[in-house]
Amino acid sequence: MIRKVKPQIRVVGFDDGTFSFSSKLGRGKTVLIGVVMKGSQEVVGVLSRWITVDGRDATDAMIDAVLSSRFKDLRVILLRGITYGGFNIVDVERIYRETDLPVVVVVRKKPDLKAMESALRKHFPDAEERIELLRGAPPLFEILPGKLYLQAVGVDERTAEEIVRVTTKTGLIPEPLRLAHMIASAVMTGESTRE
Template structure:
């Protein structure tokens, strides 16, 4: 199992973000490999089904497609993406054996009601959602709050890493670039 080695300037992470429209059947996932010093070092693209259950497996496929043993962690924008496609960060950690960090930007309440509204038989999605650990709020050096779930690394390491990757606002630079790439591909 690899750990976050924050003492290394060139530590690389895979940041994943998505983009879709309400009329899409698939969401575009963009992955950006970026070093801690904010140098971009690779890209990977994937797709997930809106309202599906394939997000976790697609992220695993994207990681494997990169074939980059130097990637030391995965940073994901959200745990519930593509209209309630839930990412299982524990499964990602067990399969990849590197730290997994999921970041969101707002405190979300009422997800169970939203799942009931969108799915006829929502209980399995609700059970899957409940498996997710409670999110932890972190105040960044930029004075913005973010909410994280993490596996395979300490909260203090996550906070240090996010502070180094977030140059302004609340969105870490690798995630911001992944979001831009996903949106560009979607609109192409």
Template structure:
């Protein structure tokens, strides 16, 4: 598969921004939220899902969420982290293969690596988690339009185009609006579900 080109000049380009919320020890499942947002910041879709805390199912959960939307106007997937819900690894290559959409994972702080944690907490399947993690490609440190460092992993698009897309959706700080809103939704739902 080649690298897709994103038509960033189009006013109503849409991304599906995905984020999660969980509280380890309170529930076996994490809440996933997806927000379809146009580049003029109009939200025109929301989808919910779940994945296992510490599981291996987040990629399939994201694919189910994407299919639930039943839309053909989404131009890219933007994910708040490649390892979410306590070491549940997002497979960017599988997302790209099955949706044919560029998959962009954002993180916000440097990392010293995760292999030792995979081995410590998941002795039965650590090598599979590491394989997926490494096949996602290297994290690239970039500076967003607000002058702040962020880290991207991308599949299906080059880093420059991915950064342009991230900048298009970022109003302030580091977090693009689709991810910020998805994170708020997931957190609110989790808090409601954990109420006594």
């Protein structure tokens, strides 16, 4: 339980690498990067795993990365949305249950769930299971109108908002997520892309 969000709170932020259309067709892999930081100031370490594009292994990869890491003082897991590597949908509740760490999901653009469900039904034989994960995600709440939304498990909305504020250095995205995005894109393309 997080009673007070300290400026040096230990968090890990996960983001995935880019992938090509051909890797989507061939169920290729993309990298999943977790950046471990003290607040927004100091990088403590980096975790990495490979996940299947449009697969079902992102949840397991995150849980394994956290539980098998040497970083035993983590307090929060930050996610950049709940879909990784295309439609590799994360089970946020399961991550919370199995790691015993609160999960805060940061989203820049409100997702179009109807369009996502339609795409899933069109392209995936296990669409209903994936849709269940989408629908089972925590409710989205807006913290900056039209610009930033959060979902949280294991902490209340106010605490989740404070965690995001403390871990953000510049812009809207927490620093661990911003760096994870840059590292993951560099691994996949040879050069980091803009946040």
